[in-house]
Amino acid sequence: MFAEFLQYMLSGLTIGAIYALAGLGFSIIYNASHVINFAQGEFIMIGGMAAATLTASGVPLPLAILMGCGGAMIVGVLVAKFTVERARNASVVTLIIITIGASIFLRGVAELVWGKDFKRLEAFSGETPINILGASMQPQSLWVIGCAAVLIVAIGTFFNRTLTGKAMLATSHNRLAAQLVGINVKRVVLISFALSAALGAMGGAVVAPITFSYTEMGIMLGLKGFTAAVLGGLGNGPGAVAGGLIVGVAEALGAGYISSAYKDAVAFVIILLVLLFMPSGLFGKRGTERV
């Protein structure tokens, strides 16, 4: 009974960690540019596909992951530079369509480069399950949760301790004021895309041994990441992380106790209920509109 519950919790936290990374990516970009980047899931896909295909052709795993992250960062910067930056004053819907266009484009390129079939990546440290109080856990889950934790702490430190990080926070609070004190806000937007891309790609690489890699792997992961970001209050980094874990755990519990067929619906039911009662998410500030 308890072992079963623990089992669901563990698998929920594993997938929740990936949602948290994706959600954090949404938040970082939203803060810097007020854009919801629907290509976030494609960064995850790039990380997963690069790791799987590069290791298959003999590149050592750590190098393959780094190359995936680097590639995703370049793609992220290009997306920011050639689309988002040029459409600064466009409406919310227009910007959403631009990033969706980018995601279709990236999936198309990925299909051309890597093909449509599923790619397998070996688990990082074997597949002997670890027994925790009667629940069994794949070692890869520990990798996922561990990597996500390290990345989240690193991002937190970056925003609170480094000059660039503080400049990015300042931009999110007040773009014009930040510009006036000499912060290069255009660079901030580019850095935000690079950071989010790296986070996504890293997440994609560590989760690939569990989910397989394929060019459409980013679609649902990206949408759930968006859910996580909204659940935590858009632009709220720690909120997005909490949102991701909540969505992951709720999904696993829902699949275990209610219906596995409706697993993918759980996240969206939660977000609807939350939005109905708390229109700014769980941890979002209440905003007032200036006229």
Added chain:
Amino acid sequence: MVQIAATRTAAAQPINTRLLSLAALAVVIAVLPLALTNNFYLDIAILAGFNAIVCVGLNLLIGYAGQISLGHAGFFGIGAYASGILVTTYGWPPIAALLVGALFVGVLAFLLAKPILRLKGHYLAMATLGIGIIVSIVLRTETGLTGGPDGMMVDSFKIFGLELYGEKTWYWVVGVMLFIAVWLSLNLIDSPVGRALRAVHGSEVAAEVVGVDTTRYKVMVFVVSAVFASVAGSLFAHYTGLITPAKADFFKSIELVTMVVFGGMASTFGAVIGAVVLTVLPQALTVFQDYSQIVLGAILMFTMVFMPKGLLPTIEGLIAQRRRA
């Protein structure tokens, strides 16, 4: 009714221009079959017509009320499956199934609208996206009722002993429906409701201050656009004879929004043109084979970057500029 002078100039068209453009639409619909020499072309025109009907409704919501919906394919799907299930499984008359589907979607949209339309911008996008995805997951999962991911067959549309059959017949059905949709939409835009909506789009708070009941109008437009989608979905189900949950999923919703924005927000004919172009485009892009996705993505990105207002308003702007010069 409060008049909002500033918003009047934005889109209110004199009555005669409206009649003229309606007449132009009628002529295009009537003449087009001469150019569509085979059933394949007719089929694409019919599909474009279905999309256009949904987009004309959606444009009222996005372009005039300034609200995003990333879940309208859900309403299209409910309409389609209402017809599919009631007619094919339970033997209802198609017109009754269509009306019941539309009524159901209308009531559903009405119940959802109030809490949802309180949300702003991205939160509204999230909520509508969620509704659409939940609908498509239900359609995919309730296999006993819907046939699951493989979809279900739908009987043909029969009314007064007549069976609608073949591309030629359906072309006229869709053409007439599209004409009605455009006519309704233009009327709505030119009515006090339309003025109130434009005020909502301009500044919701300012509109409230001068006494416009913004929530009521937003709810109304949400319901109207959902019903347009449902009716189109019902007819679509009878036309194709096979419906799948993919017709209700996230990508279909995105496709619809893209058509509206691509053609030109706050322009009824822009929505029609957007629907036609983006229905024909993927067919045309099949010549690029493996590259078609890439080309489609690139076209979306760059038209929106360089023409953020959409196709028709940009062209109209260029013409106006030339005239002044």
